[in-house]
Amino acid sequence: MTRTGVTRQDPAELPGATSNQAFRRLRAALSLSGLGHWLSVPALTAFAGVLTRDQGTAGRLQAIGLVLVLMLAPAVLLAPLAGLAASRLDRRITMIVADVLRFALVASVPIVHALPWTMAAAFLVGCISLLWTPLVGGALPEEQQAPVLRAAYGTAPVAALLFTVLALISDALVGVAHRADLALYVTAVVFLGAAAAVAALRELPAPEASAPPAPLKLLVRERGAAGLAVAGTALAAGGVVALAKVHARELGGGDAGYGAILAALTLGAAFGLFLGPRVLAPLSRRRLLGLASVAVALVLLADGLVQNLVVVVVATAVLGVAAGIGWAAAHTVAGFGYPRAVALVAALVAVAGLPPLAGVLGDHRLHAGDGVYDLTGVHAALLITAAVALLLGLVACRRLDDRRGIPLLPDVQAALRGETYVPPAAPQAPAPKTERGVFVAFEGGEGAGKTTQARLAAIWLRDHGYDVVTTHEPGATKNGMRLRALLLDKETTGLSSRAETLLYAADRADHVANVIRPAMERGAIVVSDRYVDSSLAYQGYGRRQPVEEIAELNTWATGGLVPDLTVLLEVPPETGLNRLSAPADRIESEPSDFHERVREGFRALAEADPDRYLVLDASRPQHEITREIQDRIRAILPDPVPAAAEDITSTFPAITDA
Numbered sequence: 001m002t003r004t005g006v007t008r009q010d011p012a013e014l015p016g017a018t019s020n021q022a023f024r025r026l027r028a029a030l031s032l033s034g035l036g037h038w039l040s041v042p043a044l045t046a047f048a049g050v051l052t053r054d055q056g057t058a059g060r061l062q063a064i065g066l067v068l069v070l071m072l073a074p075a076v077l078l079a080p081l082a083g084l085a086a087s088r089l090d091r092r093i094t095m096i097v098a099d100v101l102r103f104a105l106v107a108s109v110p111i112v113h114a115l116p117w118t119m120a121a122a123f124l125v126g127c128i129s130l131l132w133t134p135l136v137g138g139a140l141p142e143e144q145q146a147p148v149l150r151a152a153y154g155t156a157p158v159a160a161l162l163f164t165v166l167a168l169i170s171d172a173l174v175g176v177a178h179r180a181d182l183a184l185y186v187t188a189v190v191f192l193g194a195a196a197a198v199a200a201l202r203e204l205p206a207p208e209a210s211a212p213p214a215p216l217k218l219l220v221r222e223r224g225a226a227g228l229a230v231a232g233t234a235l236a237a238g239g240v241v242a243l244a245k246v247h248a249r250e251l252g253g254g255d256a257g258y259g260a261i262l263a264a265l266t267l268g269a270a271f272g273l274f275l276g277p278r279v280l281a282p283l284s285r286r287r288l289l290g291l292a293s294v295a296v297a298l299v300l301l302a303d304g305l306v307q308n309l310v311v312v313v314v315a316t317a318v319l320g321v322a323a324g325i326g327w328a329a330a331h332t333v334a335g336f337g338y339p340r341a342v343a344l345v346a347a348l349v350a351v352a353g354l355p356p357l358a359g360v361l362g363d364h365r366l367h368a369g370d371g372v373y374d375l376t377g378v379h380a381a382l383l384i385t386a387a388v389a390l391l392l393g394l395v396a397c398r399r400l401d402d403r404r405g406i407p408l409l410p411d412v413q414a415a416l417r418g419e420t421y422v423p424p425a426a427p428q429a430p431a432p433k434t435e436r437g438v439f440v441a442f443e444g445g446e447g448a449g450k451t452t453q454a455r456l457a458a459i460w461l462r463d464h465g466y467d468v469v470t471t472h473e474p475g476a477t478k479n480g481m482r483l484r485a486l487l488l489d490k491e492t493t494g495l496s497s498r499a500e501t502l503l504y505a506a507d508r509a510d511h512v513a514n515v516i517r518p519a520m521e522r523g524a525i526v527v528s529d530r531y532v533d534s535s536l537a538y539q540g541y542g543r544r545q546p547v548e549e550i551a552e553l554n555t556w557a558t559g560g561l562v563p564d565l566t567v568l569l570e571v572p573p574e575t576g577l578n579r580l581s582a583p584a585d586r587i588e589s590e591p592s593d594f595h596e597r598v599r600e601g602f603r604a605l606a607e608a609d610p611d612r613y614l615v616l617d618a619s620r621p622q623h624e625i626t627r628e629i630q631d632r633i634r635a636i637l638p639d640p641v642p643a644a645a646e647d648i649t650s651t652f653p654a655i656t657d658a
């Protein structure tokens, strides 16, 4: 059982799955199908390259580009058909037939040995691959998504490596005209293996997954800055794939070089996907997504400039890592469907547009002094793509930034150290004091001991004859109690961070107007368990909203009332949360990194205004803390309590509830 009461299920135990073994077999079938799918891309494009070997670079580029377009277009344009087929046909039979058909189509390509049939086969393979998408691209339950996606997409690097090996074998054994045949035959056999694996399953232990929504529809429906970052990244990755065959050839790499570039890209991406959630964990995912897309564009720029295959392969691997990290961040920021739709469309634009562009640009020899630089059409097209991707990345960075005003470099440096960067906050300017009373606020994370210490301070003050009002936030007034219930109830879901901030501010405005200010005007000492700094720490630092803006909002809500003293009880979140006995409320249930940020936030606030704060290590014994608080409060009381008198008479105030 998790803390939130959700039981984690083994994928194999989920409804629809009959046994572990059946689920494993399904994954094997998915892996084989995925392997065949990914292998068919270089195999068919390489074959198109062989068939157009006498047509010059532009002709070859066009043929390869067209094969890629025909393979990718069905996923963009015909996705609804996949949903229709999934709902009408028996899925097990459909998949067996689909893979037998893919086997026959791919195996027929080297036998027919003609460009039009290669194109037709590429399109039909692309269409048939759609029949698998309800399983791999649909709305799967979370528990099943990871293993299924790993099986379907994790085979891409394996396919690229396999293609490289097959290309090396072919180079050694057969003539130019048949160099791509072996890869096609192996692809066909893999499809046949996938069909056999599905046939071996008596029933399909797959979830009732639906087809993903049509990419174009999603694109129109959900526009967002994350889409710009994904578009730039997919444009760059699509450009690398579309031009890789000719790029590798220009650098003397042949089909093996082509495979090496694809392997570098896909292995890098897989590594990036793994790293994504782990790298720079404290950094905002929105910032990371923007940064990753800019990094992809910059690496592509290098890719387009260098003229050495090994360097290109290494740079492509780095590009893949950045793309993978960006993809993982995009998933967190915008879910799965929308980034997938954007990526598909952008990749289609890249494979459709860049090969002809490279052909049109043609090759040029540039002279600079004594040096000569061969700028081929492929290089120029890569550089143009990099420039467009960079532009998209920079705009995305600006629009995605949810830490405006917080400088990027220290933010990233802090994230590299595993910390959240906390900028020194501007001290709150206190409004001219009109009240006669004294205001003491207790602040700190969960279970720090605020309520305990606020109560003890109030008792001590009353013992010395002061008029004391103890209060707390949220929920000290009648209306505030309703707001508290709304804010802390775990049933309150989907509350936006801004709405949360406003509700806390509303509670505070009511609290100040009806409790704190009247008490202070009559000269009482107000002791409050939490005040404005809680909003700055929780909603500002915890929720990563602009701290300055929250401070301004609260200045307005409170009419600028600032405590005379703020006691910050400092305790590691884990210690504080472990002290609490009641079930965790909505805010307490936030993950530990949220509470860490809150703690950092309180620290930064105290550092920015040290005169107003008393910061105490609250993991120490209670009585030590109490004594230090009394010493500090004594200094701000209108008519000081004489410490010496207490020492002489040993009249340490008895702690009794008032």
Ligand SMILES: Nc1ncnc2c1ncn2[C@@H]1O[C@H](COP(=O)(O)OP(=O)(O)OP(=O)(O)O)[C@@H](O)[C@H]1O
Residues within 6 Å of the ligand: 444, 445, 446, 447, 448, 449, 450, 451, 452, 453, 579, 580, 618, 619, 620, 621, 622, 625
């Ligand atoms: N210094 C301390 N050492 C150990 N336990 C403490 C200390 N101070 C308070 N506690 C205990 O920790 C628990 C939480 O204390 P308290 O309610 O005062 O914290 P709080 O900061 O007000 O919590 P919350 O964030 O829920 O408002 C109580 O059981 C209290 O007795």
Ligand SMILES: Cc1cn([C@H]2C[C@H](O)[C@@H](COP(=O)(O)O)O2)c(=O)[nH]c1=O
Residues within 6 Å of the ligand: 446, 472, 473, 474, 488, 504, 530, 531, 532, 534, 535, 536, 538, 539, 587, 588
């Ligand atoms: C005032 C204030 C509070 N919070 C959070 C902090 C706590 O999790 C709860 C209050 O619970 P407590 O047991 O009474 O301390 O609310 C916040 O996020 N922002 C605020 O301004």
